[in-house]
Amino acid sequence: xxxxxxxxxxxxxxxxxxxxxxxxxxxxxxxxxxxxxxxxxxxxxxxxxxxxxxxxxxxxxxxxxxxxxxxxxxxxxxxxxxxxxxxxxxxxxxxxxxxxxxxxxxx
Numbered sequence: 174x175x176x177x178x179x180x181x182x183x184x185x186x187x188x189x190x191x192x193x194x195x196x197x198x199x200x201x202x203x204x205x206x207x208x209x210x211x212x213x214x215x216x217x218x219x220x221x222x223x224x225x226x227x228x229x230x231x232x233x234x235x236x237x238x239x240x241x242x243x244x245x246x247x248x249x250x251x252x253x254x255x256x257x258x259x260x261x262x263x264x265x266x267x268x269x270x271x272x273x274x275x276x277x278x279x280x
Contacts, residue, residue: 179208242277
């Protein structure tokens with residue numbers, strides 16, 4: 174788990190999240206930086222893939238919402254929000270693009 178990414182993601186989420194509550198996340202793969210947060214109604218995960226690296230991550234469950242943005246170093250930031258229950262909305266689904274736009278330049 175990447176503490177810098179966890180701290181940055183925590184700062185975007187409404188509420189009082191801290192990096193100590195973070196997990197590896199569901200989309201981190203070898204060669205990428207990753208962090209995520211379990212939420213009462215699902216989870217949110219972030220991964221930063223370096224410039225030139227393939228952006229691949231595990232398939233997420235039904236209802237997952239994804240946002241991507243170019244990082245400040247030419248890599249790719251991916252955010253994925255996964256609902257806790259199939260048929261329910263993914264947490265912060267409407268905010269993911271804004272979160273990605275805010276986070277990406279930092280990495």
